[in-house]
Amino acid sequence: MSKKKAEGTNLLYQLISEARAYDDVIVMGRGDPDFDTPAHIVAAAKNAMVNHHSDYTPPEGLLALREAIAERVKRVNNINVDPATEVVVTNGGQEALFLMVLAVLAPGDEMIVPEPNYNTYADSLAFAGGVKVEVQTYAEDDFRADPADVRAAISDRSRALLLVSPNNPAASVISPGDMKEMLGIAIEKDLMILADDIYDLFVYDDFEHLSPASLPGGKERTLTLNALSKAYSMTGWRLGWVVGPADLMARVRELKAAISGGASVISQHAGIAALTGPQDAVEMMAEAYRRRRRLVLDALDAMGIKYGLPQGGQFVFADISFTGMDSGDVAQRILTEQHVLAYPGSAFSKDRKDYLRMTFLQPEAQLIEGLERMKVAMRDIMAER
Amino acid sequence: MAAKTKADTLARHQANTALKATLPPQIGRHDKDLSADGMISPLDERIIAAAADALETGQTHYVDVPGIAPLRAALADYLTSSHGAHYEAENIIVTAGVQESRFLSIQMIGAAYDSIGIPAVAHPGVQKALGVRARTVVALAADAKRGFLPSPAAIVDALENGCRLLYLESPSRLSGAAYTDEDLSIIRAALREHEAMAIWDQGLAPWVDGTFSSLASFEEAPSLAATIGEAWPGMGLASWFIGYIAAPADQIPAMQSQKQIMAICTSTAAQYAALEAANLFEDARAQRLAQLSRLRSDIIDAADALNLEVIAGDALNIVALRASEAAAAKLRSAGFDYADGASFGAPAVIRLSVNRSTTNALAALR
Numbered sequence: 054m055s056k057k058k059a060e061g062t063n064l065l066y067q068l069i070s071e072a073r074a075y076d077d078v079i080v081m082g083r084g085d086p087d088f089d090t091p092a093h094i095v096a097a098a099k100n101a102m103v104n105h106h107s108d109y110t111p112p113e114g115l116l117a118l119r120e121a122i123a124e125r126v127k128r129v130n131n132i133n134v135d136p137a138t139e140v141v142v143t144n145g146g147q148e149a150l151f152l153m154v155l156a157v158l159a160p161g162d163e164m165i166v167p168e169p170n171y172n173t174y175a176d177s178l179a180f181a182g183g184v185k186v187e188v189q190t191y192a193e194d195d196f197r198a199d200p201a202d203v204r205a206a207i208s209d210r211s212r213a214l215l216l217v218s219p220n221n222p223a224a225s226v227i228s229p230g231d232m233k234e235m236l237g238i239a240i241e242k243d244l245m246i247l248a249d250d251i252y253d254l255f256v257y258d259d260f261e262h263l264s265p266a267s268l269p270g271g272k273e274r275t276l277t278l279n280a281l282s283k284a285y286s287m288t289g290w291r292l293g294w295v296v297g298p299a300d301l302m303a304r305v306r307e308l309k310a311a312i313s314g315g316a317s318v319i320s321q322h323a324g325i326a327a328l329t330g331p332q333d334a335v336e337m338m339a340e341a342y343r344r345r346r347r348l349v350l351d352a353l354d355a356m357g358i359k360y361g362l363p364q365g366g367q368f369v370f371a372d373i374s375f376t377g378m379d380s381g382d383v384a385q386r387i388l389t390e391q392h393v394l395a396y397p398g399s400a401f402s403k404d405r406k407d408y409l410r411m412t413f414l415q416p417e418a419q420l421i422e423g424l425e426r427m428k429v430a431m432r433d434i435m436a437e438r
Numbered sequence: 439m440a441a442k443t444k445a446d447t448l449a450r451h452q453a454n455t456a457l458k459a460t461l462p463p464q465i466g467r468h469d470k471d472l473s474a475d476g477m478i479s480p481l482d483e484r485i486i487a488a489a490a491d492a493l494e495t496g497q498t499h500y501v502d503v504p505g506i507a508p509l510r511a512a513l514a515d516y517l518t519s520s521h522g523a524h525y526e527a528e529n530i531i532v533t534a535g536v537q538e539s540r541f542l543s544i545q546m547i548g549a550a551y552d553s554i555g556i557p558a559v560a561h562p563g564v565q566k567a568l569g570v571r572a573r574t575v576v577a578l579a580a581d582a583k584r585g586f587l588p589s590p591a592a593i594v595d596a597l598e599n600g601c602r603l604l605y606l607e608s609p610s611r612l613s614g615a616a617y618t619d620e621d622l623s624i625i626r627a628a629l630r631e632h633e634a635m636a637i638w639d640q641g642l643a644p645w646v647d648g649t650f651s652s653l654a655s656f657e658e659a660p661s662l663a664a665t666i667g668e669a670w671p672g673m674g675l676a677s678w679f680i681g682y683i684a685a686p687a688d689q690i691p692a693m694q695s696q697k698q699i700m701a702i703c704t705s706t707a708a709q710y711a712a713l714e715a716a717n718l719f720e721d722a723r724a725q726r727l728a729q730l731s732r733l734r735s736d737i738i739d740a741a742d743a744l745n746l747e748v749i750a751g752d753a754l755n756i757v758a759l760r761a762s763e764a765a766a767a768k769l770r771s772a773g774f775d776y777a778d779g780a781s782f783g784a785p786a787v788i789r790l791s792v793n794r795s796t797t798n799a800l801a802a803l804r
Contacts, residue, residue, distance in 0.1 A: 313538040
């Protein structure tokens with residue numbers, strides 16, 4: 054099978070697979086923090102193995118964890134939820150995303166999706182038989198989704214509006230003003246909102262994250278996901294959640310039971326420790342990402358590569374249109390020739406063949422080396438033109 | 439307020455009875471809970487050490503979508519050594535439990551077929567998996583005389599009528615009854631003749647004392663059967679949710695891609711724990727089988743004394759009984775939970791886990 058035939062998620066996995074073959078690879082693609090899970094969380098898991106390995110866990114998760122999640126979304130997102138009926142624990146943010154889409158969208162239903170966006174939304178929507186209606190955003194606007202464009206995209210088949218903030222891969226943050234306007238449109242046009250808050254702790258400069266479910270009239274029409282993967286460096290534990298109004302969450306719970314039954318009890322006990330224990334490791338990681346972001350942006354500036362300012366998240370979406378090449382081909386060359394893994398924009402959106410997503414989830418020395426190698430690859434590409 | 443859109447969503451949900459099927463718990467919730475699919479078992483300290491060591495040495499990140507390589511190899515080895523299967527590590531996907539195995543196999547293999555033959559009596563997780571995205575179902579008749587396994591004749595009939603994908607449980611998740619070699623010869627021949635395929639749930643196979651005949655043991659199984667189950671049950675990992683799919687090579691990409699879409703990978707702690715469980719399983723299983731055999735024998739004696747009909751079964755970890763509503767009510771009032779056969783498709787049957795509390799449950803019926 055030709056490598057160029059892979060698209061979307063399959064393209065990313067093809068690149069990941071090749072990257073494994075290189076001992077000296079520098080990974081600036083996958084959203085997997087380089088930090089290991091904080092020690093007190095691992096210790097809690099070990100304790101749970103001794104004392105709680107055979108605890109029954111319902112499909113929606115242990116009540117103690119749901120209580121911790123309810124406290125967290127109140128504290129961080131100002132969303133009030135009842136842990137008994139309005140929280141479902143999931144196998145990571147990915148399952149949460151899949152459940153939200155399945156809970157709301159039926160075959161033929163349209164979801165308004167600001168583009169570019171995380172490719173799995175399109176995959177999940179395809180599974181559900183739904184239709185993606187794209188609203189384009191642009192680097193020169195720092196990938197701001199304009200509420201007027203959202204309004205214009207609505208049809209009589211529109212059922213939901215996807216709001217990922219900070220956005221993946223574009224790293225834009227929906228401003229409080231725009232968020233209020235988006236919610237107003239959703240109320241006026243009777244749309245459900247799927248909110249993805251997974252990067253809510255990683256917002257830079259003076260930008261501000263606001264959850265739509267925290268606004269008046271927001272909660273009853275909004276499902277909100279989050280996970281421990283990014284904030285606590287717990288990608289391998291597969292632990293996330295969906296919160297929302299009890300009536301919709303009953304559906305999410307049934308879907309969770311149908312798809313995977315429950316989340317690993319040991320991960321759940323680790324999750325309780327993460328959410329209720331010391332938070333200094335989260336602060337430390339957030340500070341590291343702030344420094345690394347600056348480092349990457351400075352390097353891109355030095356190379357003359359344009360980008361939409363990453364207002365949040367753990368990556369930058371860089372414009373490589375100057376190469377005249379498809380981002381899939383550029384990513385392939387950078388990987389094969391320089392052993393640096395970056396994700397092609399085309400994997401996120403067919404209209405983003407001019408972009409690369411680069412994460413800053415490596416130690417600074419690694420990032421510097423990766424950017425140097427990327428510079429060489431770009432120079433070689435340009436020399437051939 | 440979210441008016442019509444939300445109301446429509448909720449109405450759709452309300453109408454989806456398959457999605458609302460009640461799943462048995464993965465493990466007993468209290469001392470008198472006899473409804474669980476799995477059993478409470480001690481967790482060997484070597485398993486704890488292996489999982490903890492993995493976590494402490496940084497195995498806290500994403501791993502390969504289909505599972506860590508040594509676990510996939512261990513599962514392939516297990517299926518070969520225990521069931522004479524012919525799968526390679528590349529045929530294995532590690533799942534977040536057997537329900538995810540059901541969902542992925544039914545939905546993704548099923549997507550390539552017009553219909554799927556499902557036993558009229560099957561684990562409610564099958565109905566739930568179908569409830570997420572409806573498929574055309576051909577019901578395979580199943581009755582108590584055969585332990586609720588569809589007869590080979592019923593299976594052949596479905597294949598002759600155009601059904602090209604079957605979902606089969608052996609042992610039955612309700613009765614524990616398992617297909618014989620003779621049954622499987624007929625089923626296998628029919629699958630070959632019609633170029634059909636089977637999803638084969640043999641999750642309860644470890645609890646069959648003696649010979650268990652597996653569809654996976656046929657030489658061509660890697661092309662005609664996707665085998666699913668729990669990874670090393672009875673090792674204390676029931677609540678860790680770890681299972682597997684062993685499937686034909688051409689079916690792996692679609693399931694792997696869907697696994698990525700809905701979970702990225704399976705919990706690393708669970709995978710490393712399962713890897714160590716693989717080393718300890720055979721000894722632990724032998725001990726557990728001896729215990730279960732004694733307990734189940736006592737339970738059947740007690741049932742006979744009460745003139746309760748025991749549905750024929752081969753798996754020692756469960757026992758299915760015909761039970762009137764009055765008898766079921768008596769169990770409930772005594773505080774016992776049981777798996778209701780109605781949720782499997784067999785009303786007036788109850789399934790009890792075999793453990794030290796089961797004889798007490800029957801005593802409550804006196």
